[in-house]
Amino acid sequence: MKITYDWLKDHLKTSAKEDKLLEKLTDIGLEVESIENLFEGLDLFKVAKIVKTEKHPNADRLKVCDVDVGNKEIKKVVCGAPNAREGLLTVYAPPGAIIPKNKTKLVVAKIRDVTSCGMLCSESELNLSDESDGITELSPSKYAKSIGKSYFSKSSSNLIDLSITPNRPDCLGVLGIARDLSAAGFGKLKTEKDKKIKSNKKHTLKVKITKEKNQGCLSFGSCLITNVKNTESPQWLKDKLISIGQKPISAIVDITNYVMIDINRPLHAYDADKIDKGIIVRNSKSGEKFTALDNKNYKLDDGMCVISDNKGVLGLGGIIGGTRSGTELDTKNVLLESAYFDPRSIRKTAKKLNIDTDAKFRFERGIDQLSIEDGLNKAAFLIKEICGGEISKIDIQKIESYKNKVIKFEPKTFEKITGFRISTKEMIIILEKLGFKLKK
Amino acid sequence: MSEIKNIRDQFISKLENDISIDQINEIKTELFGKNGLISSKFKKIGSIPDTDRKKFASDLNQVKDELQNLITSKISEIEGKKINEKLENEKVDITLPERPFVTGKVHPVSQTIDEISSIFSEIGFSVEEGPDVENEYNNFTALNTPDNHPARDMHDTFYLDENKEVLLRTHTSPVQIRTMLKDKPPFKIIAPGRTYRSDSDQTHAPMFHQVEGLHIDTNINMGHLKGCLNYFIKEFFEVEKIKMRFRPSHFPFTEPSAEVDIGYEIKDGKIIIGEGDKWLEILGCGMVHPNVLRNVKVDPSKYQGYAFGIGIDRLAMLKYGINDLRAFFDCDYRWLNHFGFDPLDVPSNYRGLSR
Secondary structure: OEEEHHHHOOOEEOOOOHHHHHHHHHHOOOEEEEEEOOOOOHHHOEEEEEEEEEEOOOOOOOEEEEEEOOOOOEEEEEEOOOOOOOOOEEEEEOOOOEOOOOOOEOOOEEEOOEEEOOEEOOOOOOOOOOOOOOOOOOOHHHHHHHOOOEOOOOOOOOEEEEEOOOOOHHHOOHHHHHHHHHHOOOOEEOOOOOOOOOOOOOOOOEEEEOOOOOOOEEEEEEEEEEOOOOOOOOHHHHHHHHHOOOOOOOHHHHHHHHHHHHHOOOOEEEEHHHOOOEEEEEEOOOOOEEEEOOOOEEEOOOOOEEEEEOOEEEEEOOOEEEOOOEOOOOOOOEEEEEEEEOHHHHHHHHHHHOOOOHHHHHHHHOOOHHHHHHHHHHHHHHHHHHHOOEEOOOEEEEOOOOOOOOOOOOHHHHHHHHOOOOOHHHHHHHHHHOOOOOOO | OHHHHHHHHHHHHHHHOOOOHHHHHHHHHHHHOOOOHHHHHHHHHHHOOHHHHHHHHHHHHHHHHHHHHHHHHHHHHHHHHHHHHHHHHOOOOOOOOOOOOOOOOEOHHHHHHHHHHHHHHHOOOEEOOOOOEEEHHHHOHHHOOOOOOOHHHHOOOOEOOOOOOEEEOOOOOHHHHHHHHHOOOOEEEEEEEEEEOOOOOOOOOOEEEEEEEEEEEOOOOHHHHHHHHHHHHHHHHOOOOOOEEEEEEEEOOEEEEEEEEEEEEEEOOEEEEOOOOEEEEEEEEEEEOHHHHHHOOOOOOOOEEEEEEEEHHHHHHHHHOOOOHHHHHOOOHHHHHHHOEOOOOOOEOOOEOOO
16 A cells, blocks of 8 residues: 555644654554655756757657757757657756656767757656657646746655555555554544535436345445546646556546545446446356456456446446446546445455456455445545536445444453553543444 | 223314314314214213213213313314404504594574474473474464455465365464364464465575464463563574564454564674664564464463464574575585584573574
8 A cells, every 4th residue: 555644644634754654654553665755856857848849860750959948058859759849848857867667867868970968758758647659748828937947846755655464454545544543643633524415416327236146246326427528637636646656547537546545445437428228237147258447358257246237248346447438538427436345256256357456455355335425425526626517416226234333342351462451541532533433 | 981982082183183163163063962972972871771870971071071171272262363363463553534424414494493492492382293284274264264365365375186175384373273172271382394385586485484382371461472572582592682573463363463573783794683773574473363262162261372473494594694595495515514503512591502
């Protein structure tokens, strides 16, 4: 589980130094495996403007660009990108910079007899996206005044990699980690309630969980968001995902990933217009096929939990979605899924098909069944905020209603097992901070 | 009478010649064998008339004694001669170098097991053993690791059959189960042995060694666990003080569970145990899960206690400055000679564990 201290502070009020945090995390059983500064050296990457381009004298596809890198300095850079043109604002890496994608260090080099001083970078080379067809294009309205300034916003937050033991699925989200820290006396948990969806709009896609033996889906919550305009994510969201080493894709996908990491609630977004009539959650039949979002074709056995429509399989519940109903930049209507799948069923299917995803990792360890609505609320509002649109009522289908677990806890057992005493009063404080409701 | 005299004269002259031991033995048989000349005369005593019998017998005995004495002295004379001859001819060259000989060495892992056993037996643990080939129940199910538990992912197990019922044990913990099923509480045991996981790199070998510890009684708590491990680590590394931390962790068979780290630092390229600000994980432990006790018919409301599992190879590497785990299993004679131990040096707490 990868987190940053900055992200933790979304949920935790604290002014302690980072080394104290690392100590505390390991102390409470969330072992810090490694710590890494993703931004080291990135301040070298500057916003720059191409002032002149000429054809390379010895190569047809290369251009020699005069680049304004600020401070009235013009550098000659050889560039092969088709979109390198006069007036373009882009990202310049000087000699000595290390390219994030392949970790190579730039040096001054002669390319076919022309000396190139540095490099203009594509988004893919900067690990910002998969875009590698040309160099980064920055919008003039935002960056015209930033020529010569660092492209990456400085972040002092290190990437902290935690090793979470299988008994702690609650700590597979930043919120859960913050809660654990606060119970251990490190900071105070922020408890602002997320807004709840209040809508009169009807949810027009019918969802049905079939009643059959070994049904792997116990409940399926969803809402429709209509008339959205999917776009690139805003900077804060991109920065969040990049800070933990993930690549931003599009606002809708980024939001579902963000909510999963933030509150440990896996979600899936479908393009509602690509779903034929309604959703049917059922067991697969041997021989059924579908193409998953990892671009692989899977052939299913009997009894795997699938999300399907009239035409066939859309995705493997809680494991991976399919390409047929995936959201794209032109997606207009979104069906947001927030469901609960049985860990055994997830584990069996994923093992058979040899798929490992973040969602599968969480579902097989156990997800909070009561987070279905929280996830829908949080993600739907973010989508509305970023992509516009209208949110429908929430629909929750279930084949089994959730019962709160009651744990009998005898305070004396604590001393008997551990050999030391803490007061019952203190125990109550800790348990309540962990979110338990206590009854005598 | 003359007959006896004849025999006597005849053989005395024979014996007076220069004859060999074999010949003497032949003569002995000829005279005193079952049907020997003298023996047959003795048999005749009964058939001789009363008047002559006494004289005959006395003469016969006289001749017998004479001949026997002669034979005995002749034999010792010849043997004496032989020994003298041998002594004359044999000389020892005390300037010769001794013959070359090779001694075996005790492997560092075996030495470490001996050291560990010695330390724990001092504080009342007895040593138990279990088989390397285990059944699935003892290795997983009885230890509270159900079928679908993700903890089974942590072990990549060598299964020996299609049904995944027989396997090479992935830890020494099944010995806990065997011991508790066999006897009645209290238990206070350690179980060193080989364990197997499908994993291989510089710090993981597919076969490695663990020692299991188990102490179950009516009142054993985590404090006892801490004290016991602290004592063990100090004794093992032969240091006065040790920096040690218990870090919460998770194992299906203990609750609560902890991993134990010891402090170390690197000074002049050497690792120094017990001080410094770096941490090194050396073992896993915890209070035995009530489900495990139930599985072995021990009442968890009456009995409780701790268990731990220590990687022996890791300890041996640390104590004896061995860098690569794989060297343990290379069987390189030169390596064994360098890192091995004298077989006559049995580790004990009073005489010192290692020299």
